[in-house]
Amino acid sequence: MRRGKSVKPVEILLVEDNPGDVRLTIEGLKEGKVKNNLQVVEDGAEALAYLKRQGKYQDAVRPDLILLDLNLPRKDGREVLSEIKADEDLRHIPVVVLTSSKAEQDILKAYSLHANCYITKPVDLDQFIAVVESIEDFWFTIVKLPRGEGNG
Amino acid sequence: MEAKPTYEELQRRVNELEELVSTCSAEKDRLLKSAMRYKLIFDHSPLGIIHFDQDGVIVDCNDHFLEIMGAPRKAVVGYNMIESARDEKMREAMLRALSGEIGHYEGDYRSVSGNRLTTLRAIYNRINGEDGTFLGAVGLFEDITEHKEAEEALRASEQRYRSLVETMTDGLLVRDEHDVITYVNPRLCQMWGYERDEIVGRPLVDFLDEENRLILEQQLARRRKGAADPYEITWTAKDGGKVAAIMSPKPIFDGEGHFRGSFVVITDITSRKKAEEALARQARDLARSNEELEQFAYVASHDMQEPLRMVASYVQLLARRYKGRLDADADEFIEYAVNGAKRMQRMINDLLAYSRVGRRGETLESVEVETALHWALGNVGAMVEENDAQVSHDPLPSVVAHGGQLAQLFQNLIGNAIKFRSEAPPRIHISAEKQNREWVFSVRDNGIGFDREYSDKIFVIFQRLHGKGVYPGTGIGLAICKKIVENLGGRIWAESKPGEGAAFYFTIPERRGGGMS
Numbered sequence: 001m002r003r004g005k006s007v008k009p010v011e012i013l014l015v016e017d018n019p020g021d022v023r024l025t026i027e028g029l030k031e032g033k034v035k036n037n038l039q040v041v042e043d044g045a046e047a048l049a050y051l052k053r054q055g056k057y058q059d060a061v062r063p064d065l066i067l068l069d070l071n072l073p074r075k076d077g078r079e080v081l082s083e084i085k086a087d088e089d090l091r092h093i094p095v096v097v098l099t100s101s102k103a104e105q106d107i108l109k110a111y112s113l114h115a116n117c118y119i120t121k122p123v124d125l126d127q128f129i130a131v132v133e134s135i136e137d138f139w140f141t142i143v144k145l146p147r148g149e150g151n152g
Numbered sequence: 153m154e155a156k157p158t159y160e161e162l163q164r165r166v167n168e169l170e171e172l173v174s175t176c177s178a179e180k181d182r183l184l185k186s187a188m189r190y191k192l193i194f195d196h197s198p199l200g201i202i203h204f205d206q207d208g209v210i211v212d213c214n215d216h217f218l219e220i221m222g223a224p225r226k227a228v229v230g231y232n233m234i235e236s237a238r239d240e241k242m243r244e245a246m247l248r249a250l251s252g253e254i255g256h257y258e259g260d261y262r263s264v265s266g267n268r269l270t271t272l273r274a275i276y277n278r279i280n281g282e283d284g285t286f287l288g289a290v291g292l293f294e295d296i297t298e299h300k301e302a303e304e305a306l307r308a309s310e311q312r313y314r315s316l317v318e319t320m321t322d323g324l325l326v327r328d329e330h331d332v333i334t335y336v337n338p339r340l341c342q343m344w345g346y347e348r349d350e351i352v353g354r355p356l357v358d359f360l361d362e363e364n365r366l367i368l369e370q371q372l373a374r375r376r377k378g379a380a381d382p383y384e385i386t387w388t389a390k391d392g393g394k395v396a397a398i399m400s401p402k403p404i405f406d407g408e409g410h411f412r413g414s415f416v417v418i419t420d421i422t423s424r425k426k427a428e429e430a431l432a433r434q435a436r437d438l439a440r441s442n443e444e445l446e447q448f449a450y451v452a453s454h455d456m457q458e459p460l461r462m463v464a465s466y467v468q469l470l471a472r473r474y475k476g477r478l479d480a481d482a483d484e485f486i487e488y489a490v491n492g493a494k495r496m497q498r499m500i501n502d503l504l505a506y507s508r509v510g511r512r513g514e515t516l517e518s519v520e521v522e523t524a525l526h527w528a529l530g531n532v533g534a535m536v537e538e539n540d541a542q543v544s545h546d547p548l549p550s551v552v553a554h555g556g557q558l559a560q561l562f563q564n565l566i567g568n569a570i571k572f573r574s575e576a577p578p579r580i581h582i583s584a585e586k587q588n589r590e591w592v593f594s595v596r597d598n599g600i601g602f603d604r605e606y607s608d609k610i611f612v613i614f615q616r617l618h619g620k621g622v623y624p625g626t627g628i629g630l631a632i633c634k635k636i637v638e639n640l641g642g643r644i645w646a647e648s649k650p651g652e653g654a655a656f657y658f659t660i661p662e663r664r665g666g667g668m669s
Contacts, residue, residue, distance in 0.1 A: 018458070020462040020465070024465050024466075024469070027469060100457055100458060100461070121461060125464075125465050125468030125469055125471075125472060126468070
């Protein structure tokens with residue numbers, strides 16, 4: 001409770017097609033200390049539509065943080081990441097890439113796509129909670145919202 | 153009354169008489185000379201010559217005949233050859249001559265003294281005097297013993313070579329300058345599946361397919377120039393089967409240097425070829441099978457992570473949210489589920505790490521072993537410190553290897569040495585020695601050691617010598633070491649006795665680019 005309850009909830013976009021992981025993320029965030037609004041899209045194309053407020057996402061809230069799975073239907077995480085980082089408007093949104101193995105991190109790093117953070121999806125729930133907490137820490141300590149909308 | 157001859161008349165007659173005497177004398181000389189000449193010919197003839205009368209009694213003979221007979225003249229002249237002939241054929245030949253035909257004889261003759269066996273050839277012919285009187289017959293004798301012996305030797309030699317050629321396990325073929333086959337041995341007939349007379353007289357190309365005809369034509373051109381180096385060709389047998397063979401040719405040139413064909417020894421290598429092909433096929437199959445197995449291990453371990461993560465995460469979530477809110481049994485069940493899932497996750501991670509050795513496309517390069525060792529020590533630094541371990545090493549060479557993998561190798565071996573420490577603080581020493589064309593590295597420790605009975609088992613994936621409670625781990629570390637070393641073409645082994653520490657050895661073949669720095 002480092003911040004008061006008046007703090008505006010953090011807007012998080014989770015790009016993940018596995019409902020099990022979606023639910024785990026929700027459960028993990030529930031145990032966290034930060035008030036958040038989690039939006040979930042299931043593939044890369046949806047994610048970009050959401051971020052660019054296209055189609056049914058015209059009223060989408062701009063996320064403060066993106067949690068991006070790598071293996072996605074239609075457009076995979078690598079493509080989504082490179083499009084986000086190529087977009088003047090979106091590139092400042094911090095992206096945490098969720099990978100299922102160290103090998104994927106290695107490959108992704110080789111692409112130099114400028115993800116802000118890589119997190120291997122842990123099998124251990126305690127680790128997962130730790131990851132969520134680290135995302136929160138990351139949020140509070142590292143991320144300074146560029147548009148000054150936060151209360152930093 | 154005859155008139156008294158005149159002086160002139162007398163003088164003329166005297167002259168005529170003198171002329172007659174002179175002519176007679178000249179004729180006598182001529183006859184003598186002729187007789188002498190025939191006598192010389194008779195005496196010095198390389199043939200033995202005899203003259204025998206109508207009864208077969210030897211009237212005269214030359215010295216050479218005596219030599220052939222091995223008997224003195226007095227024993228020969230007067231000897232009745234027809235009566236005494238031991239050989240019926242000789243008697244027949246002599247009688248034939250006396251009857252006016254030419255008689256031939258060839259046979260063995262034992263000399264009168266009995267100590268010399270000769271082979272004789274004789275021709276007999278009847279002789280009539282100028283006035284038609286019957287004078288018996290003449291016989292010409294030739295000693296053909298040496299000739300016979302040479303012939304016999306030749307025949308024996310021929311027989312020897314023939315049996316050699318007929319029984320040899322390789323095919324043999326002789327062809328003339330027109331590339332027509334003039335001889336084949338039985339083995340070649342068997343090899344090609346033809347009878348001998350189906351082959352002899354035909355050109356070589358009749359027994360080849362298109363592709364191999366080209367080979368043969370090139371070879372024939374070389375043969376004409378005298379080249380005799382072996383080559384491989386595939387014959388087409390009568391049943392259409394292919395016979396792979398090594399041809400070892402030898403060109404034949406006559407005395408004037410004209411090409412007259414060649415001898416060829418033909419070795420059937422079909423079964424050898426088939427064995428080679430089978431071996432190559434097996435090697436390919438094995439390589440593919442290994443590759444598939446690795447691919448399988450990688451895919452399985454990688455893809456199994458996702459569902460396993462779900463299982464593990466949700467049983468953990470259950471434990472976290474509902475521990476103590478169900479009953480004691482439920483708590484215990486959940487705990488077992490959580491532990492099992494965690495263990496399986498570790499094993500899958502290890503399996504993935506194992507299957508990734510050599511998959512990351514690291515290139516071989518010259519690596520300073522000392523550098524790799526320092527990377528390894530960096531990774532196990534905390535462990536070294538916690539256990540108060542000391543790691544020392546001799547001068548180490550540079551080798552051609554994958555730097556990262558070499559570091560992992562040392563990391564696993566050092567980690568292993570510390571993990572299986574004894575009461576005493578771990579002391580680990582690394583050294584290298586060049587043997588033949590490889591470097592032999594050793595990592596020695598003063599740990600608990602192990603029974604030599606297990607020295608192979610410890611390198612098998614997921615094989616452990618200790619209970620999970622005492623020493624954690626899945627048993628992947630040494631299996632990874634083995635894979636790293638074997639990927640480099642080396643070997644790994646360990647020597648130890650319980651309580652006396654352990655020494656792990658591995659080799660890295662020397663390649664260009666490596667060496668003592």
